[in-house]
Amino acid sequence: MSVRQQGSTLVLEGDCPVEDAEMLADLLRDPSIDGIDWTGAQRVHTAVVQLAILAQLPVAGPCGDGFVARWIEPQMVAAAGGKG
Amino acid sequence: MSDLDEQFLLEARELLAQAGEDLLALEREAASPERIDSLFRSLHTLKGSAGIMDLPPLGHLMHAAEDLLGAWRSGAAAPSLPFVDWLLAALDRTEGWLGDFEAAGRLRDEATDEAAELNAELAALRGKAQPEPTTGPPDWAEALLESVDQAPKGPVLAVEYVPRARCFFDGDDPIDLLRRLPGLIALRMEAREPWPPLEEMDPFACNLRFRALVGGDLSEARALFRFVADQVRIAPVEVHLPFLPSPSPLEEIILVEQRRLLDHVALGEGAAGRLVSAARAAANVLRASGKAEEAARVEVAGRAAVEAGAPDLLRAALDTSGAQASTHGPAAPSAMSLRVDPARVDALADLVGELIVAKNALAHLAAQRGKAADATAVLRAVEDQIAGLDRLTSGLQRAVLDIRMMSVAPVFRRFPRVIRDVARTLGKEVALILSGEDTELDKTLVEMLSEPLLHLVRNALDHGIETPPERLAAGKPAQGRLELRAFRSGDGVAIEIQDDGQGIDAEALRRSAVVRGLLPPDEAAALSDEDALQLVFRPGLSTAPAVTDLSGRGVGMDVVRSAVEAVGGRVRLSSSPGRGTICRIELPASLLATRLLVIRVGEERYGLPMDQTAETLRLPQGLVRPVQGGSAFVLRDRTVPLVKAADLLGQFHGTAKGDPLVIVLASAQGLIGLVVDAIEERLDAVVKRPEGLVAALPHLLGTTLRGDGQVLLVLDPEGLLA
Numbered sequence: 001m002s003v004r005q006q007g008s009t010l011v012l013e014g015d016c017p018v019e020d021a022e023m024l025a026d027l028l029r030d031p032s033i034d035g036i037d038w039t040g041a042q043r044v045h046t047a048v049v050q051l052a053i054l055a056q057l058p059v060a061g062p063c064g065d066g067f068v069a070r071w072i073e074p075q076m077v078a079a080a081g082g083k084g
Numbered sequence: 085m086s087d088l089d090e091q092f093l094l095e096a097r098e099l100l101a102q103a104g105e106d107l108l109a110l111e112r113e114a115a116s117p118e119r120i121d122s123l124f125r126s127l128h129t130l131k132g133s134a135g136i137m138d139l140p141p142l143g144h145l146m147h148a149a150e151d152l153l154g155a156w157r158s159g160a161a162a163p164s165l166p167f168v169d170w171l172l173a174a175l176d177r178t179e180g181w182l183g184d185f186e187a188a189g190r191l192r193d194e195a196t197d198e199a200a201e202l203n204a205e206l207a208a209l210r211g212k213a214q215p216e217p218t219t220g221p222p223d224w225a226e227a228l229l230e231s232v233d234q235a236p237k238g239p240v241l242a243v244e245y246v247p248r249a250r251c252f253f254d255g256d257d258p259i260d261l262l263r264r265l266p267g268l269i270a271l272r273m274e275a276r277e278p279w280p281p282l283e284e285m286d287p288f289a290c291n292l293r294f295r296a297l298v299g300g301d302l303s304e305a306r307a308l309f310r311f312v313a314d315q316v317r318i319a320p321v322e323v324h325l326p327f328l329p330s331p332s333p334l335e336e337i338i339l340v341e342q343r344r345l346l347d348h349v350a351l352g353e354g355a356a357g358r359l360v361s362a363a364r365a366a367a368n369v370l371r372a373s374g375k376a377e378e379a380a381r382v383e384v385a386g387r388a389a390v391e392a393g394a395p396d397l398l399r400a401a402l403d404t405s406g407a408q409a410s411t412h413g414p415a416a417p418s419a420m421s422l423r424v425d426p427a428r429v430d431a432l433a434d435l436v437g438e439l440i441v442a443k444n445a446l447a448h449l450a451a452q453r454g455k456a457a458d459a460t461a462v463l464r465a466v467e468d469q470i471a472g473l474d475r476l477t478s479g480l481q482r483a484v485l486d487i488r489m490m491s492v493a494p495v496f497r498r499f500p501r502v503i504r505d506v507a508r509t510l511g512k513e514v515a516l517i518l519s520g521e522d523t524e525l526d527k528t529l530v531e532m533l534s535e536p537l538l539h540l541v542r543n544a545l546d547h548g549i550e551t552p553p554e555r556l557a558a559g560k561p562a563q564g565r566l567e568l569r570a571f572r573s574g575d576g577v578a579i580e581i582q583d584d585g586q587g588i589d590a591e592a593l594r595r596s597a598v599v600r601g602l603l604p605p606d607e608a609a610a611l612s613d614e615d616a617l618q619l620v621f622r623p624g625l626s627t628a629p630a631v632t633d634l635s636g637r638g639v640g641m642d643v644v645r646s647a648v649e650a651v652g653g654r655v656r657l658s659s660s661p662g663r664g665t666i667c668r669i670e671l672p673a674s675l676l677a678t679r680l681l682v683i684r685v686g687e688e689r690y691g692l693p694m695d696q697t698a699e700t701l702r703l704p705q706g707l708v709r710p711v712q713g714g715s716a717f718v719l720r721d722r723t724v725p726l727v728k729a730a731d732l733l734g735q736f737h738g739t740a741k742g743d744p745l746v747i748v749l750a751s752a753q754g755l756i757g758l759v760v761d762a763i764e765e766r767l768d769a770v771v772k773r774p775e776g777l778v779a780a781l782p783h784l785l786g787t788t789l790r791g792d793g794q795v796l797l798v799l800d801p802e803g804l805l806a
Contacts, residue, residue, distance in 0.1 A: 018252050021287035028282060046259040047252050050292055052281050066557035067263045071271040 008032055012048070013040040016065075021047035026054045035078070038063045052076070054069070088358055089189070092137050096182055099126040100175050101497060107175070111168045120163070123171075124153045124786075130178070134364040141195035142181060148203045149174055152210070164239060165301030166209050171502070174202055180229040186240060187451075197604050225321050228270050230299055238299055240269065240321040245294040246276060247315055252288050256312060263553065264308055266513065267300035297321065359390045363398055382617070424487050432483045439476050445469055485526070492570045492579070493521040495534050498542055499568060508546045513552055513563040514545060520570035525577050529671050533579065534653050536644040540581045540667050541566065548585030548665050558662065560584065576653075579669045587661040590616040597622070617657045621645040649802065652678075652695070678771045680788070680798060683747065684762040685729045689769065691788060691798035698755060700749040700763060705743050717746075717757060724748065726757040732783070749801045756805055771798050 002016045003024050010027055012020075015036075027033060032067060036052055037043065037060040044065045052059065053076055061077075062069035103126040106119045113119075131146035147170060155161040177198055184192045191197075225242035238800060243265070247258045262271065279285070298305060309316040320492045363386020370379035385401030388394075400504075446469050449462060496518050507514040525533075549555075549564035556562055567582040590613040597603045597619050608616070618792040623642040648655045651671050659665040672695075680691035708715050708726060726746065746757040769788040785800035 018257070018288070021252075025282070025285065025287040029538060044259070045246075046257050046290065046292065047287060049259060049273075050290065051287055052283055053273075053275075053280060053284070066553055068259065070556055071262075071268070072259070072273055 003027060005030075005033070006037075009035045009037050011040065012036065012038040012044070014042050016041050016044045016048045018045045018047045020047070021051060024048060024051050027029060030056075033057065038065075038068075040064050041068075044068050085186075085189070086357075088361060089137075089185070092133055093182060093186055096130060096133060099130050100179055100182075101494070102126045103130075104172065104501055105497055107168055107171055110163050110503060111165065111504070120153060120156050124150065126155060127153065132365065132368075135368055136361055137185075139181070139185070139191055139195075141191055141199035142178060145178065145199040145202055148206050152206060161210075162239075166303055166490070167206075170202070170206050170209060171204075190289055209505070213357055222319060224272075224295055225297065225319075228272060228295060228794065229321065232270050232297070237800075239301070240300045240439060241300060241302060241305055242319050242321050243294075243296045243298055243305060243309075244317045245309070245312070245315060247290045247292060247294075247312065249289045251290050251312075251315075258290065258292065258294060261308065261312070262294060262296065265296065265298055265300070266304060266511070266552075267298050269299050270298040271296045340601055348778075356390050356393075359386060359395060359398055362386070362402075363389070366402055368454075371536065374718065391805060400484045426440055428483065428486050432480070432487065435476060435480050439473075439480070442469060442473050451738060471752075472713070488527045489524040490527050490530050491522050491524050492530055492533065492577075495530055495537060496521045496568060496570070498534070499537075502538065503545065503566065506542060510545060511551055512545065512549055514549055515563050515565050517565065518569075519566045519567070523570035523572060523577055525671060529577075529651055529653075531759055532647060533669075533671075536647045536655075536669070537579070538569075539641070539644050543668075544581060544583040544585065544665065548583040548587075548786075550586055554586075573670060581668055582664060582666040584664040587663055587665055588617055588620070588657070588659040589661055590614075590659075593617065593619045614658060617659055620657060621655065652693070678769060678788075678798070680767045680769050680771075680796075681747070682764040682790075682796065683729070683760040684764055685733060685760055686735045688733070688735070689764065689790075689794075689796060689797045690729075690733075691769065691771075692747065692749075692758075692801065693785065693798070694766070696749055696751065696801045698750045700745070700747050702743050703757070704747045708744070719748065719757075722755065724755045724757045726759060727805070728759045728762075730759075732758075749805070751801050751805055753805060758801075758804075769795075769796070769798075 002020050003015050004011050004013070004071055005027060010024070010033055012024075035058045036055065037061060038052070039062065041064040044063065049068060049072060059073070059076060061073050063073050103123055106123040106126070110116070110119050110123070127146050127149045131143055133151060134140070134143035134146060135176055152161075152167060152171070156163055161167075181191045181195055184190065184195070222242055222244065224244075227750055228241070228242075245262070246256060247256060248254075252259065262268070272295045274293050274295070277292050279291065301318065305318050306313075309318070335449055363382055367379040367383045367386070370376075370382060380740070382398070382401050383400050385398045389396070389398040446466070451470065452462060499518070503514055503516045532731055544566055549566065550558065550560075552562035555564065564586045565582075567580070569578075569580045571578055594603075594608040594611060594616050597616075598605050598608045602622055605613075611619075620641045621644070645655050647719070648669050648671070654670045655667050656670075657665065658668070679694040681694050683690055683692055702716055703726075709716050709717060711723075711725070717726055718724070726744075744759045745761065745763065746761070749756050749758055767788075767790070770785040771788050781798055783804040785798045785803075788798055789798050790796050
């Protein structure tokens with residue numbers, strides 16, 4: 001399993017395939033969740049990235065998936081900064 | 085092969101090299117008018133030569149290429165990768181034809197078909213390429229471009245990818261596709277529709293839109309997105325540069341060439357043929373530029389020149405047709421073959437002049453032999469002359485050596501193309517940085533360098549530099565760096581190949597050397613990291629596939645080492661894991677004079693290269709220690725094995741009396757003491773490579789002549805001790 005809950009943080013680890021999206025969506029709906037840590041993720045599927053964006057939660061990075069860390073995470077940080 | 089053929093091959097190859105360089109530069113940088121002009125000139129001259137040499141396929145191919153370049157020059161079309169690829173293919177084909185011509189004096193039978201095929205390809209490309217520029221870049225591209233810190237070089241594509249909502253069910257992973265897009269410059273990911281509340285979001289519905297700028301080529305991007313072509317729009321973002329029309333009259337170049345050819349026409353055999361060729365070529369080019377009258381005049385002058393056997397007649401006609409070697413003729417600073425600077429020939433001629441003076445002076449002294457009262461005075465004069473001759477001969481040797489010197493540029497200039505092709509095949513991004521191309525080396529050394537460097541560069545690309553995702557994951561820029569440097573170092577020249585790749589793991593090499601039985605475990609463990617790295621040059625190691633996996637170095641490193649050492653060079657590797665590898669080749673600047681130590685073994689004399697002798701010493705017999713199967717001695721805390729030259733050379737040798745005389749050799753195996761009977765003299769000598777029967781002797785470097793005319797065998801310490 002690549003998604004687990006640690007306290008109030010959702011931790012993404014290893015490969016995060018499209019199948020994880022449903023479970024991630026379920027977990028994100030829990031109001032006690034207040035952050036996502038994907039530093040241990042390796043290859044994150046678009047569906048998972050999409051949910052992470054939609055959730056608008058603070059993200060602990062950099063994402064372990066180098067491409068996501070370089071190209072997508074900065075936009076999320078910028079968006080979150082703009083909001084807050 | 086006639087002189088004209090040789091001249092043609094020489095020039096054609098230079099032109100090809102220049103054209104290849106220009107093409108790669110065009111691909112890297114934005115379309116520079118100077119590059120396009122230079123390219124045009126090269127191909128145009130090739131076309132002209134094809135006419136002169138009567139090689140229609142080459143003419144047709146170059147004509148098509150020239151057409152394409154004409155469109156680039158006029159701005160009707162912009163250089164783009166498919167066309168650059170086509171031109172490179174055309175150059176490769178031409179290179180092949182030149183090989184045919186060199187071997188058989190004509191092109192292969194299929195050449196006509198090959199040219200037609202290539203021309204058809206080009207026509208298809210041009211036909212297809214037409215509608216593309218009509219779709220302008222989208223508005224968002226401009227804004228995204230502004231967000232990029234560094235202005236991109238070369239052509240830029242705007243890619244908009246709007247995946248279908250159900251794309252995840254089709255097995256698509258849009259980010260993964262973008263991951264594979266080479267040359268990504270900027271990326272924006274946005275919601276296609278406003279985001280629904282999380283509770284209502286279908287996690288398997290894609291609501292994303294990607295907009296990207298890519299510094300790559302259209303066909304590659306198209307190929308990548310071919311399965312989602314309906315969801316992707318790609319448009320080139322034009323990089324407009326003002327185009328300066330070239331003022332250089334092309335016919336002048338060909339005329340100047342003909343004029344130059346005529347300069348080499350000596351009267352006699354073959355002269356008439358050359359005159360006819362030159363006149364025909366000049367007339368053709370003049371006619372092609374609409375100067376029919378001048379063409380006719382040149383033809384008449386050509387016929388007159390042939391009949392009268394006077395090239396001057398044609399030369400004069402060409403001169404008035406504007407064929408004087410002018411300042412804006414073809415630039416030739418980057419010639420590829422060994423072309424000698426006239427100043428160097430002049431220096432040589434001066435020395436020969438002085439030599440003749442010295443000879444005359446000696447003759448004068450000889451004539452005075454009977455008359456002179458004072459024999460001592462004559463003798464002193466002879467001694468003076470000998471001193472002068474000594475100076476002159478060293479000067480001559482230096483001058484000849486100078487003539488053999490050439491820059492490493494012809495070797496270096498091959499690499500941009502190699503790197504482009506290899507990097508593309510491997511899916512890597514590599515920037516090549518060349519420096520010190522002007523560094524000069526003996527011609528033989530430059531020729532020798534080509535293969536080893538190719539090996540090293542390929543290895544660096546293949547095993548050193550990582551793929552862009554790997555590099556990004558390691559916190560490095562996606563684009564790798566490969567530096568190729570030549571510079572003077574001490575008496576010689578050093579060449580370094582440096583990559584910023586993953587480096588080599590010394591520990592893995594140690595393990596592998598033990599596993600393969602090349603080293604006992606304790607010896608392997610005792611090696612410093614730097615020494616352990618040199619293990620890649622051991623034959624058993626470098627060819628083992630396991631090592632390639634472990635250490636990241638490929639095959640052929642032993643070949644590199646033997647090639648470099650064959651010319652008296654050394655090669656050494658240093659590496660830091662994760663940060664890259666440097667391979668350094670050290671070469672003597674010239675091959676000609678070798679400093680030799682003349683030794684006597686039994687009744688025979690041999691030469692030993694001084695650069696491999698560390699020191700000589702008289703070893704007190706008591707210090708020789710027997711070790712298993714031989715003897716050794718301790719030199720400054722190091723145990724040095726001792727071998728008898730007589731044994732190695734298969735000579736009968738009586739029991740040595742007294743303290744042995746030892747020459748300490750620095751070889752690839754470390755220090756070794758060579759026991760000889762006497763050291764006679766030091767000698768600067770030109771060592772000739774072994775020929776004939778002696779060529780089979782592995783321990784022989786070559787032969788040279790001693791002052792008394794005797795042949796001296798020069799030993800190769802590496803071969804002797806192997």
